[in-house]
Amino acid sequence: MKGAFAHSEAVSADLEKSLGLKPLVGFTWNNGSLTSVNVTFPGIPPNASLAEIVASSKQAIRAEFKQMPQRIIVGFNVQP
Secondary structure (H helix, E strand, C coil), rough: HHHHHHHHHHHHHHHHHHHHHCCEEEEEEEECCEEEEEEEEECCCCCCCCHHHHHHHHHHHHHHHHHCCCCEEEEEEECC
């Protein structure tokens, strides 16, 4: 499990480099399989389309966790 937290931090750092905002990255495992990864940005990354944000998230997750989860959830915190 300790390794999974390192993967989570690495995904966050990768996305900060490529998109300019550092997201919180959470994950769930079930019976040794990565079931979901949540990527929550503190705002909407500037100069990136939604498609680019999703593609960058998938790429970072695949590279760092070495597998794709069943579900990826990308979200944004917005100020009211």
